[in-house]
Amino acid sequence: MGIIAYYARVDAETLARARQDTGVVIGQLFDPAFAARVADVDKAWWPLRQLIEHAGAPVDPVTGGTPIHGHSPEDMLLEFTPEQVGTAAAFLSTTPASTILAGMVEVEDLAAYGFDSANDDDRAYIAGQYETLVDQYAKAAETGESIVVFFS
Known part of the structure; x- marks a missing residue:
């Protein structure tokens, strides 16, 4: 079993509450009423x-946010400001999955995590999850929202 990353689009009010009480965002991640605002990769x-x-992203949209809570992936909440979201969205929306996948051969760590650059299923899985991330950042950038990441 591995760690799953959830990306929640949050407005300024929700983000302010999350900084005080991390349960605000964590609770919303699993609330069906909030489901349209949450994506997981x-x-x-x-x-x-x-x-x-x-691929040269100017912002790491996966784990490069500012920690709100926790110190390890198992209990961490990360905040991406609207500015970081906009920068990440600009890169992601202009970088096709094929460009990202081209790096699979050169990124040696992937094999250690069970991903094979020659395996079509692995490539399709990563491409699909990449598109999920692209879409989430694009939506947040369009509305000027922050993104909060939770690892579970």
């Missing part, structure tokens, strides 16, 4: 982080 967060960095 399943266990692909680590290869996505490596591949997006390898």
Whole structure:
């Protein structure tokens, strides 16, 4: 079993509450009424982080936010400001999955996490999760929202 990363689009009021009480965001992640504002990239967060960095992203949209809570992936909440979201969204929306996947051969850590650059299923899985991340950042940038990341 691995760690799953959840990306929640939050407005300024929710973000302010989350800074005081992390349960605000964590509770919303699993609330069906909030589901449209949450995306998860399943266990692909680590290869996505490596591949997006390898592609030259100006902001790490996976784990580069400011910690709100916790120190390890198992209990961490990260905040991405609207400015960081906009920068990340601009990069992600102009960088196709094929560019990200091209780095799979060169990023050696992926094999250690069970991802094979020659495996079509692994490539499709990572590409699909990348598109989920692209979409979430695009929506947040469009509305001027922050993104809060929770690892579970």
